[in-house]
Amino acid sequence: MGGGRVGLNLATFLIADGHDVTLIENNPNLCNTAASEMDALIICGNGTDTKTLEESNIKGADVFVAATGNDEVNLLACILVRDYDVPKVIARVSDPKHSEAFEKVGIDSVISPELTAASYLEKLIIRPKIADLVVLGKGDAELLDITLENEKVFGKQIGEISPTDDYIIVAVYKNGDITIPRPDMVLQEGMKVSILVKTKYAKDIMNRFTHL
Numbered sequence: 001m002g003g004g005r006v007g008l009n010l011a012t013f014l015i016a017d018g019h020d021v022t023l024i025e026n027n028p029n030l031c032n033t034a035a036s037e038m039d040a041l042i043i044c045g046n047g048t049d050t051k052t053l054e055e056s057n058i059k060g061a062d063v064f065v066a067a068t069g070n071d072e073v074n075l076l077a078c079i080l081v082r083d084y085d086v087p088k089v090i091a092r093v094s095d096p097k098h099s100e101a102f103e104k105v106g107i108d109s110v111i112s113p114e115l116t117a118a119s120y121l122e123k124l125i126i127r128p129k130i131a132d133l134v135v136l137g138k139g140d141a142e143l144l145d146i147t148l149e150n151e152k153v154f155g156k157q158i159g160e161i162s163p164t165d166d167y168i169i170v171a172v173y174k175n176g177d178i179t180i181p182r183p184d185m186v187l188q189e190g191m192k193v194s195i196l197v198k199t200k201y202a203k204d205i206m207n208r209f210t211h212l
Contacts, residue, residue: 001047001077002067003030006092006113008037010067015039022056047077053084063088071098078107142202143170148191149210159183167197167205 001007003025011021011034021040024047025031031044045052047066058064064081066074066089074091075098081089082105090109091102102110148154153161158181162169171194172179179185187193197205 001025001065001074002069002092003027003034003042004067004069006069007065007067008034010065011040012038022061024052024056048073048080050080053077053080058084058086061086063090066091068092069094071095075102075105078102079105082106140199142197142199144195144197144202144206146193146195146206146209148187148189148193150208151189153187153209154189156187157183158185158187166201167195170194170196 001024003023007023007025011023014021015038021038022043023034023038023040024043024045025034026044026046028044031042034040035042041056043052043056045055047053047068058081061084064078064086066077066081068074069092071094074093078089078091088108090111091107093099093102093110093112096112099110099112158169158172162181169181172181172185173192173194181193193209195205195209
């Protein structure tokens, strides 16, 4: 539910992955845009109306996502959808302070794209040596792509320093090709690696591998 930027992008990704998608949107212009851009069933109606939900075959849905920019509308829709025994219900929350209300009524997952995007940008700013970054879970883990610069790790075998309770080296890149690391693989200057790390230890790990 929701044919704005978040809803359309999500629907596009799901369709590309081969999923059947139904989009509920009450704005006729957005409905027309969605109908012209994607291979999905477009229901032009109100997702907080049970007739609209039933028209979208909500009883046969595996997942319902409330993705409008209005937290109150998303909350009401999720409460209504729970009566149809949809296996998984996900809600977008624009104001993080509203998350508790969604959790109290038993919504499976509450996501704040705005907060996630802000957190992502913050990490790129405070960790400029990261080539790429993926935030995992609920923000409690990160996948870092970094280039080795600290001579203290040069010449060490991966098995000597990974895994620990805080991080694990999950990939090594050689000549642009990805390699699953072996314990006897030796770390070298300029080598690019991917490290899965608990967020609270990310700064320490960055220092360990990148600071000269």
